[in-house]
Amino acid sequence: MPDERIPFATHADQTVLGADEIILNMGPQHPSTHGVLRVKLRLDGEKVIGSECVIGYLHRGVEKIAEHRTYTQFAPYVDRMDYVAAVSNGLGYCEAVEKLLGAEAPPRARVIRTILTELQRIASHLFWLGTHALDIGALTPLFYCLREREEILKIFEKFCGARLTTHAFRIGGLQYEAYDELEKDVERFCTPFDKRVNEYESLLTENRIWVGRTKGIGILKAKEAIDYGASGPVLRASGVKWDIRKAMPYAAYDQYKFEIPTGKNGDTYDRYIVRMEEMRQSRLICLQAIENIPAGPIMGKVGKVLKPPPGEVYHAIEAPKGELGYYIVSDGTTQPYRVRIRPPSLINLEAFDKMIRGHLVADVVAIIGTLDIVLGEVDR
């Protein structure tokens, strides 16, 4: 947490700055703050001696909207939070409401959900890799990543007609039966994909400049990461082996074998390695899942009008960016009394100030990139 507030660079406040210090406003319109994040940086030359993130430029009141919609009506809204990983958002919400209803999705729906969510994880990580590399100055990986992401989006499009904000799942299961060639399409994407990941790695992993720009930058030790409540790859890169898919399995994750990659130093380089390895693991999960998709119905018994009993529920899933949690309070009507969303991006972003202090301006974009934030999710 910043221990002193950073003043605006107005004349009245200039007095609190040292003679060599300036305030640099990065964003909300800046090529590499991943949307509309605004970072106020206190600089001594190029060295960052303090920072403050200003958020809320993309606030749409998603949680408030939920209180005026039925459970079903609210489902598409969650896709607009982390719009780079809409499928994962939908999965979290649907499962949370199912938990509240005491219902369960049938096995076939769960496996298809798992496949699509893992594909979404790959897509999200690909987009992260491209933009992160672009921020650090490598122009080319972005286009290779988008090329592969396109294949995943095509699968989504075939499955549910949408590419970005998919609304792929329904509370209680799936609305759409999987199209005939889903397995084939997933296999066609997954089989060569590990070679593609190797290709990205050949551009970056051993590159001297890349290593210089990422090693030792934005270190978050395991204890600090836990204290900040960081989750997802940010937490795992610090050496904490915590993955909700293993710890509290949901969907169909308990049926598949996969590793949880962890880092050692908790720096930007480790987070990069962890995410690269996660893409490989997601690919393995997809390949395992398409081997045996159980037959059966795709929709559980939830009824036409959703009226959960009064009570509350917290359900978290491992979204590509970390722990995505939904806390839903029901008062027994068709509309939730309160929906609170725990967005991984926002919580991870809180470690930003800790990570950036003492580094240079150039590292600001490296650290924003490595946190993998999406402002739609930070601001909601």
Place this chain on the structure above:
Amino acid sequence: MLMNVLHFVISIWVPLVCALIIVAVLPLVAGYIVLMERKVMADMQARLGPMRVGPHGLLQPIADALKLLIKEDIIPDEADKVIFWFAPLISVTAAMLAMSALAIGPWFQIADLNVGLLFIVGISALGIFGIVLGGWSSNSHYSLLGALRSAAQLVSYETAAGMAIVGGLLLAGTLSTREIIQAQNDYGTWFAFAAPVGFFVYIVASIAETNRAPFDLPEAESELVAGYMTEYSGFRWALYFLAEYTNMVVVASIATTLFLGGWLRPFAGTPAFNFLDYLPSVLMLGVGGYCFYRAPKQPVKVQNLFMLAVGLLMILAAIILAAPLIPAVANLLPGLKPGLHGAFWFLLKVGLYIYLFMWLRFTFPRYRFDQLMRLGWQFLIPLSIVNVMGIGVALVLHRHWGWGHLPAFGLTTLLTLLVAGWLGWEEEKKDKEHVFVGEA
């Protein structure tokens, strides 16, 4: 009397016409280098690049220039208006002046100064004033940081580049661009092979000097938005761009002149390689043929015709380049072959050098500022100084002790490489110690 008048007219008008050509054509050349860059980038990134304006985007630079010309010229309220207005001009003027001493083939040169290379290096270094003043007068923090970075970077890398040039100058024994190329002809080898380490240092330093990736910190897009150009728009912005691309041509020309044999054909002194004389024509014919091949595939009739016109132009160029190879023409105009073919080879080498720049840009991430400084001061500058000493030793061995070229330069190059290895190893060690840990 008549001869005197003729001589006077030639001595005044030829440089003047050349200068006019440079001022008039250079923006176009810069525009097409941008197009080439976008096409090369697209090729490396599995895309097509500009395809809309003209066939294969061939008219894109003209459309861009027009758009920039008619764009509103915004000057920030808080800017120092006079300097803001003036700064891009400094950059462009410096870059263009530097062109004047370059010899693009024996025929095309504005002024053969006896201090040619010194003039070029000195004048092009003035361009930094445009950047620093522009960044300062914008009254914006991004611009200011960009300008500061640029100033520090140029000062550091001018030193390394300068020392690398000194290495070449020791070999040539002259500063005149013409005589430097002549000296390489006399040596029988390009100086890139006599002083490979110097050439390497010059490549790296020249990328940094022209603010190109991976050293494009002054305008690092993802960090400083556009660095010193952040507040500029419209044609003033285009002037900075023009200066940057002109500078690229200038450093590529220096490298070509000093290290790559200037307008000399590869293996100029070896009759066995005389078939290379046909290469210019064959290359042009190839490009022309490709244009004809692509012409019917253009979507619109106009583009079809345009493609045919480009093809015809290429074939015309091929014929002109082939003319000096006909014995009758060669006897009539003995200067034709070195004049035309020299320009071709020079431009080809400049083009390849710029292609190298682009290749690096699309491959590497960007250095951080402290890393850039460390690379400059702790690696390149010591290495370039050792390189100068090495070349000095080699020259003494060769001239006074009667060693052959190969053992003398081979030995010193080997020693310089050893020093380079040692410096790199030390860097590596320091890198490990230097791991940045954020302050609590």
